[in-house]
Amino acid sequence: MEEERALVEMGVEDFDLAGTLSCGQVFHWERRGAGWVGAMGDSAVYLEQKEAKLFLSAGEEDRVRNYLSLDHPWQTIRESFPSDPALDLAVEFCGGMRIIRQPSWECLATFITSSLKRVEQIGKISLRLRRSFGERLECIGGEVFSYPRAEKIAGLREEDLRACGLGFRAKSLLGSARMIAEGQVDLVKVRAMDDEGAMEELRRLPGVGEKVANCGLLFGFERLGAFPIDVWIERVLIEGYFSGESGVSRERLREFTRDYFGRFGGYAQQYLFHHARTTGVRIGRQG
DNA sequence: CTCCAGGTTCCGG
DNA sequence: CCGGAACATGGA
Numbered sequence A: 001m002e003e004e005r006a007l008v009e010m011g012v013e014d015f016d017l018a019g020t021l022s023c024g025q026v027f028h029w030e031r032r033g034a035g036w037v038g039a040m041g042d043s044a045v046y047l048e049q050k051e052a053k054l055f056l057s058a059g060e061e062d063r064v065r066n067y068l069s070l071d072h073p074w075q076t077i078r079e080s081f082p083s084d085p086a087l088d089l090a091v092e093f094c095g096g097m098r099i100i101r102q103p104s105w106e107c108l109a110t111f112i113t114s115s116l117k118r119v120e121q122i123g124k125i126s127l128r129l130r131r132s133f134g135e136r137l138e139c140i141g142g143e144v145f146s147y148p149r150a151e152k153i154a155g156l157r158e159e160d161l162r163a164c165g166l167g168f169r170a171k172s173l174l175g176s177a178r179m180i181a182e183g184q185v186d187l188v189k190v191r192a193m194d195d196e197g198a199m200e201e202l203r204r205l206p207g208v209g210e211k212v213a214n215c216g217l218l219f220g221f222e223r224l225g226a227f228p229i230d231v232w233i234e235r236v237l238i239e240g241y242f243s244g245e246s247g248v249s250r251e252r253l254r255e256f257t258r259d260y261f262g263r264f265g266g267y268a269q270q271y272l273f274h275h276a277r278t279t280g281v282r283i284g285r286q287g
Numbered sequence B: 001c002t003c004c005a006g007g008t009t010c011c012g013g
Numbered sequence C: 001c002c003g004g005a006a007c008a009t010g011g012a
Helices: A017-022 A061-067 A074-080 A085-093 A104-112 A119-133 A150-154 A158-162 A169-181 A187-192 A195-202 A210-220 A231-241 A250-260 A265-278
Strands: A007-011 A030-032 A035-040 A043-050 A053-057 A136-139 A142-145
Touching: A007 A061, A017 A035, A017 A043, A035 A061, A035 A142, A043 A061, A043 A136, A053 A061, A085 A231, A085 A265, A104 A150, A104 A169, A104 A187, A104 A210, A119 A142, A119 A150, A119 A158, A150 A169, A158 A169, A187 A195, A195 A210, A210 A265, A231 A250, A231 A265, A250 A265
Parallel strands: none
Antiparallel strands: A007 A053, A030 A035, A035 A043, A043 A053, A136 A142
């Protein structure tokens, strides 16, 4: 078919496309047939994996390689991990999953809208914002939409955002977009800061606390040592590393995760998160 | 109908 | 510094 010719093939090693796109680090990729469609920033692309081959929209090879972090040294990362029952299991389950390079604003904005929402809901909010206020793009799998720029959102009203299902998060997203549009926070400068400085700067934005800032740093600024602690990771840590002890303080968890998981701690975190969430380990809940 | 979701912020002790 | 509560919305 005519469309088939617009796909090119790329060899990949130690890579899992489905896991990478659906592990909860990015929320707007949609399944289309045997593959996925979505926007990498302002570029639409179709992606499909068959074993060690990746099929993608022609002309997007370099962007895809970069976006999917195919250059990350997966074996090195894996070997840098400590060995313990919880992490060993998660690494085996998540083999080939990459921390991708998301544009910093859309990553940060998406996580601002993530608080007290399930992963599926975060995706729906992202897609509604994109369809309502983003740019329409086309690729082989159909149409997709880019994430609206901070300047675009800054010009909207809170109720416009609430119409996309944001609830109380609308105020935070709007406030953050305005601070960035006005230049009060410069994400380009954040990129040049050290981890602590970047964290401090991001937390000036409304709706950005420690957890969201860490997600931003890990997924949007390639700080692979950042270790976001959410309710899932907290359970995993307490069950797997603190013998189920109750009342482990935030500070103790922070201190433990800062050194224990090594310089690629963010990778370990995402593997633990995805494994726990996917295998349905739910402590303190029935079912 | 009730409960809860990749949290943040504000408040009182 | 710490624990609690409010905060909107939608799906189970």
